[in-house]
Amino acid sequence: MSKECIFCGKKPQVGNLVSHSNIKTKRRFNPNLQRVRHQFPDGSVRTLSVCTRCIRSGAVTKPTVRKQA
Numbered sequence: 117m118s119k120e121c122i123f124c125g126k127k128p129q130v131g132n133l134v135s136h137s138n139i140k141t142k143r144r145f146n147p148n149l150q151r152v153r154h155q156f157p158d159g160s161v162r163t164l165s166v167c168t169r170c171i172r173s174g175a176v177t178k179p180t181v182r183k184q185a
Contacts, residue, residue, distance in 0.1 A: 119146055121167040123175045155179040 120127045126147040133143040148168045154176050155161050161179045170176060 121170055122164045123170040126167050152176055153179055
């Protein structure tokens with residue numbers, strides 16, 4: 117599974133980990149990805165890796181829950 121948001125394309129970024137003595141080493145800032153079920157306009161449902169900002173903004177349409185009869 118790639119660490120990329122399906123909707124906005126957010127990927128890991130590279131930066132520095134700065135210690136108390138100001139020594140800098142490389143580190144990765146990973147996006148906060150969640151596996152969410154998304155319902156497409158044609159009605160199909162798939163599980164996607166989506167960042168939390170896209171979930172909050174409403175880019176993800178969660179499928180409706182049908183009650184079992």
